[in-house]
Amino acid sequence: MADQFETIVYATDGPVATITLNRPDELNTIVPPMPDEIEAAVNLAARDRAVKVIVLRGAGRAFCAGFDFGDGFHQWDEVLYTDGKWDPGKELVTNSSPTLGFVPKFMSLWHSPKPVIAAVHGWCVGGGSELALCADIVVMSEDARIGTPYSRMWGCHLAGMWIYRLGLAHAKELALTGRALSGVEAKALGLVNDAVPFERLEETVFALADRLVTIPQSQLTAMKTVVNQAYMNMGLGSTQLLGTMLDGMLRNTPDALEFIRLAEQEGASAAVARRDAPFGDYSQGERPNPENVLDVQPRR
DSSP: OGGGOSSEEEEEETTEEEEEEOOGGGTTOBOTTHHHHHHHHHHHHHHOTTOOEEEEEESBTOSBOOBOOTTTTGGGHHHHEETTEEOHHHHHHHHTOTTTOHHHHHTHHHHOSSOEEEEEOSEEETHHHHHHTTSSEEEEETTOEEEOGGGTSSOOOSSOHHHHHSOHHHHHHHHHHOOOEEHHHHHHTTSSSEEEOGGGHHHHHHHHHHHHTTSOHHHHHHHHHHHHHHHHHTTHHHHHHHHHHHHHHHTSSHHHHHHHHHHHHHOHHHHHHHHHTTTTOGGGSOOOOTTOOBOSSOOO
16 A cells, blocks of 8 residues: 555654655645545554654655645545535535544544654645644754744634644734744744754654654553543644634635635735735745755655
């Protein structure tokens, strides 16, 4: 099955499994069947008794630049559109489903009995940030950028990890502004575990993985489970359901429809530039170093 993946590469090296998002020319933006393939790869690792730790990473210049809406999201026609028009009811059925929705597939990382470490470089925005933050441990390169531009238009927190990883002050500010954070800032705010120079990113991530695999699998699973359950008891599941419902609603407001009309007529870059101009970030501000590129095969 691992040989049949279209958008990811799955590999194992002893007790470490690696899931690499593999659409480098498109900054690993999310299209079908990527969410399904991520979930399938996590399940492969979970069933493999030789694997004890999973590393999630992206090939090319970015970890993941979010969902690909450059074609008006028509790659999702089967689950979002009816007669050529966005169908909010169809979206509700899809995204509230524990088997069809995007969030449950991202949360396969969270629910995996084996620890997941995300290695984040370049852009990690929108749905890409939701995906990365479902991992147990997140290490960023210092120049990487993580954020939720959908906070300004066309979306709402789905996986909820931005909220639960931050204290109230920062969670509220970032929910309202959606501003981009460098790896250094994200570490300082407690959103991610570490930020290192790009040249040390994979070294740091795989060194941590190699330490974790020395611990018995039962210990790793138990310690991950007790922490996860504490956050589930805080209402993580309810927050995700609410975020999913609001996300769908916010894609069908007059402002959102105008945003999509502009993207279709003038290009996604024009719509994004207008959205980001007041904040001076993402398309309008400092960006990750484009020369920081990860190969499909990790450098261990």
